[in-house]
Amino acid sequence: MSQITRHHSASSFQLDKEKEETEISQHVALEDMHLVHMSMEERTAAFALARELDPGPPVFSWRYLNFFMSIVVVLVCSCDSGFDSTIMSSVNSMTQFQDYFGLISASTGTGILFGVYTVGSVCSFFPNIILPDLLGRRVCMIIGNSLLMTGAIISANAKDMPMLLGGRWLTGFGCTMGVLSSKLYMAEITPATSRGRYMGFLNSFFFVGQIAATAAAIPLGRLTSEWSWRTCLYLQCGPAVVNILGVPWIAESPRWLYARGHAERARAILAKYHSRTGDVNSPVIKLEMQEIEAAISLEGGDRQFWNFKKVFGTRADRYRFGLCLMISVWGQLAGNSLITYFLPVLLGLAGIENRDTQRQLNLVNSVTSMCGAIAGSSAVDHIGRRKLLLSAITGACCGMFLVGALNSPAGVQSKTRADAGISFIFLFGVFYSFGMTPLQGLYPSEVLSFENRAKGLSLQAWFTNAIACINTFAIPPALGKLGYIVYFMFGAWNLIGIAVIYTFAVETKQLSLEEMSEVFDAPRPKLRSFELAAVARERVKKEKELLRARE
Numbered sequence: 001m002s003q004i005t006r007h008h009s010a011s012s013f014q015l016d017k018e019k020e021e022t023e024i025s026q027h028v029a030l031e032d033m034h035l036v037h038m039s040m041e042e043r044t045a046a047f048a049l050a051r052e053l054d055p056g057p058p059v060f061s062w063r064y065l066n067f068f069m070s071i072v073v074v075l076v077c078s079c080d081s082g083f084d085s086t087i088m089s090s091v092n093s094m095t096q097f098q099d100y101f102g103l104i105s106a107s108t109g110t111g112i113l114f115g116v117y118t119v120g121s122v123c124s125f126f127p128n129i130i131l132p133d134l135l136g137r138r139v140c141m142i143i144g145n146s147l148l149m150t151g152a153i154i155s156a157n158a159k160d161m162p163m164l165l166g167g168r169w170l171t172g173f174g175c176t177m178g179v180l181s182s183k184l185y186m187a188e189i190t191p192a193t194s195r196g197r198y199m200g201f202l203n204s205f206f207f208v209g210q211i212a213a214t215a216a217a218i219p220l221g222r223l224t225s226e227w228s229w230r231t232c233l234y235l236q237c238g239p240a241v242v243n244i245l246g247v248p249w250i251a252e253s254p255r256w257l258y259a260r261g262h263a264e265r266a267r268a269i270l271a272k273y274h275s276r277t278g279d280v281n282s283p284v285i286k287l288e289m290q291e292i293e294a295a296i297s298l299e300g301g302d303r304q305f306w307n308f309k310k311v312f313g314t315r316a317d318r319y320r321f322g323l324c325l326m327i328s329v330w331g332q333l334a335g336n337s338l339i340t341y342f343l344p345v346l347l348g349l350a351g352i353e354n355r356d357t358q359r360q361l362n363l364v365n366s367v368t369s370m371c372g373a374i375a376g377s378s379a380v381d382h383i384g385r386r387k388l389l390l391s392a393i394t395g396a397c398c399g400m401f402l403v404g405a406l407n408s409p410a411g412v413q414s415k416t417r418a419d420a421g422i423s424f425i426f427l428f429g430v431f432y433s434f435g436m437t438p439l440q441g442l443y444p445s446e447v448l449s450f451e452n453r454a455k456g457l458s459l460q461a462w463f464t465n466a467i468a469c470i471n472t473f474a475i476p477p478a479l480g481k482l483g484y485i486v487y488f489m490f491g492a493w494n495l496i497g498i499a500v501i502y503t504f505a506v507e508t509k510q511l512s513l514e515e516m517s518e519v520f521d522a523p524r525p526k527l528r529s530f531e532l533a534a535v536a537r538e539r540v541k542k543e544k545e546l547l548r549a550r551e
Contacts, residue, residue, distance in 0.1 A: 053283055056191060056274055067273045070189070071198065073246035075205045077141060077182035079239040080148055080175045082209025086366060087232050088114060090217030093358050097229040101161055115472035116165045120151075120172025121465040128180045129458045137188070137253045140181035145240035147174025152240075156233035171236070178243065180461065183441060188255040191274050199445075200377030200438040207370030207433070209239060214363040221359050258292050266292070308459060311452050316520035321456055323505065324444040328464040330497040331440050334396045335490035336432050337471045339365070339425060347422065361422065368426050372433035380438050384509040384533070385446070389501050392435020397494035399428030404487030446508040449517065507533045 057064040091097050092113075103113070132140045151170030158164035183202065190198045216235050220228050251273070254266035267280050267289055275282040312318050347358045380388055406421035448456040478486050506519055506529035522528035 056276055056284075057278075058276065063272055063278065069246075070250040071186070073243060073250055074141075074182045074186050074189075075202060075208075076239045076243045076246070077145070077178045078202050078205035079209030079212070080145070080236075080243075081179055082206035083213045083236055083239055084117065084171060084175060084209075086210040086362065087213040087217060087236055088117075090214060090221065090359050090362060091229045091232050093355050093362075094221050094229050095355065096224065096226055100226055100229075101164065112473070113165065113168060115469055116168045117172035117175075118465050118468040118472055120169040120174075121176040122462060122469065123169075124173045124176045125458065125462045125465075128177055128461070129455070131177070132181050132184055133256070133259075136256055137181050137185035138247050138250065141178050141185070141247050142244055144174045144176070144178030144181060145243045147171075148178060149237045149240045149244075150174070152233055152236040155236075156230045167233075174240075176461070176465070178240070180458075185253050187445070188253040189251070189269075189273065197377065197381075199441055200380060201374075203437050203441050204370065204373040204377050204433075206437070207366055207373055210366035211363065211370065212238075214359065214366050218356065218359045218363065221356060255292055258289075263289075308455055311456050311459060316517075316525075317449070317452060319504075319520055319525060320447045320449065320452070321460075323447045324456060324460040325463060326500060326504065327436075327440055327443055328460055328467055330393060330494070330501070331436050332464060332467045332471055333490070334393065334432055334436065334494055334497065335400050335428060335487075336396075336436070337468065338475055338486065338490060339429055352418075352422070365426050365429050369429035369433040369437075372430035373437040376434040377438040379434075380442065381509065384507055385439060385443055386501075386505045386507045386529075388435040389439060389443070389505055390435075390498065392431055392439075393494055393497045393501055395431025395434070396428055396436075397491055397498060399424050399431060400487045400491035400494060403428065404484050404491060407484040407487065443508065447506070447516070447520075509533060 057067065092103075097103070131143070135143075148171050151167045151172075151174055153167070154170065155164055155167030158167060183199070186198055186202050187195060213232075213235070217232055220231050222228075223231075251269045252265075254269045257263075257266040257269070267285060270288050271278050271280040271282065271285050274288065275285055279285070310317070311321055347361055352358055352361065376388060376392075383391075402424045403421050406417055406424065444457060444460055445453060475486070478489075482489075504526065506525050508516065508529070511519065511529070511532055519525050519529045519532060
């Protein structure tokens, strides 16, 4: 028995020694590697091997907690946008607010009130290109949220319509700057293995702001004084305050630091958040630094921020940006703005006249939409981008037609029919949030080439806000004159969206940047993406089999 025990101990010792020697040899092999001399397949293998040797900080550690709290501070920026959209929808349903400014729920004045926020977003275009690279991501989050707070305070103290519109313009300007800076920061501070998930949650946090705003507006709406709506607008400062107080305590983007010549500070931040032991010489950190070095020039890169010629330079570039515009157009004109800003008006058309009930149903819509967004963020790497887009736009199309039919004056009118119409409004929100919410930030960043990504995303954001201007100014008079027919108009537009997405959208799931270039250089990019996606699926399958075999 003792001989067996000694033999077993010796075998275990030998296995442990072999494992240690293997890890040392792998570490040495990684030391000799440089990304510049690797193919894309070799890069993938090198990163996989490095992460196996250094999987990152333990979940139950101070460094991981610090990283998690940094992420929460950044996520709050996305709450700003969601809070604003819903708080204004709720305020617009309050008779105290409408009587004070002489507004009607679906009037041109209401459209201007919502639209001036978008005008502020459009005006932030050039500052959003220049300032994040000049001052850093953290400083721009603080500037954006400070402007947002100033605008919210001006709006909350408004004595007349010009003062209210000025506050709304400044709120839109600041909110857009804060949100854009948070997206840049999130993409640059998170590990590559979990970046897609974090970016999806950043977009989904829009609904956390929506839920908080609606929950606050329900009891405040029952007040009879003007403080009902003034307090709602003051509360808009809440997420901004959290971000402003938290940002000074988080690390700057390592990518931005490297671009400004602070390579050692960048290396230290990467080691703190991406290495299990915080070792600056970890193979993961060395490879990440090489990746940043290959992507960024220490001289600062392209300083011609006004020149967008490269975005449209070749057929492949134009196809890439065309897909970004596709996301902008149907991300704004699928009917989502109709629901987000004018839900109380739609509920009134469906027979729900009680303002308190309208705000309660607004809360229900925010919760159900958030559930759809979280489900979509979790499923995006399993279902694929193209299928997710098609399912979202198809569901939105069906939802608009069904709501229009149930709210039309034709046929027998009943409470059951009205309730069904409201239910399909909520289902529309679920379908839209399931596909469009996680992909609005992810898909454009994947299809754009690296050299055009910053300018392409900025230009896409400008187009998105410009389209939103049309949306917010056109919906109020359309609702006033056409009523339920507006649903059918959006439904018909979504039919066109189905055709456009089916015809042109490429699949980007599991494709490397090198493979994406091959997709758009092909005569038929969509079909080529299918072929490469199939190859990528087989590659991932083999990698999983190898990992199981090692275990």
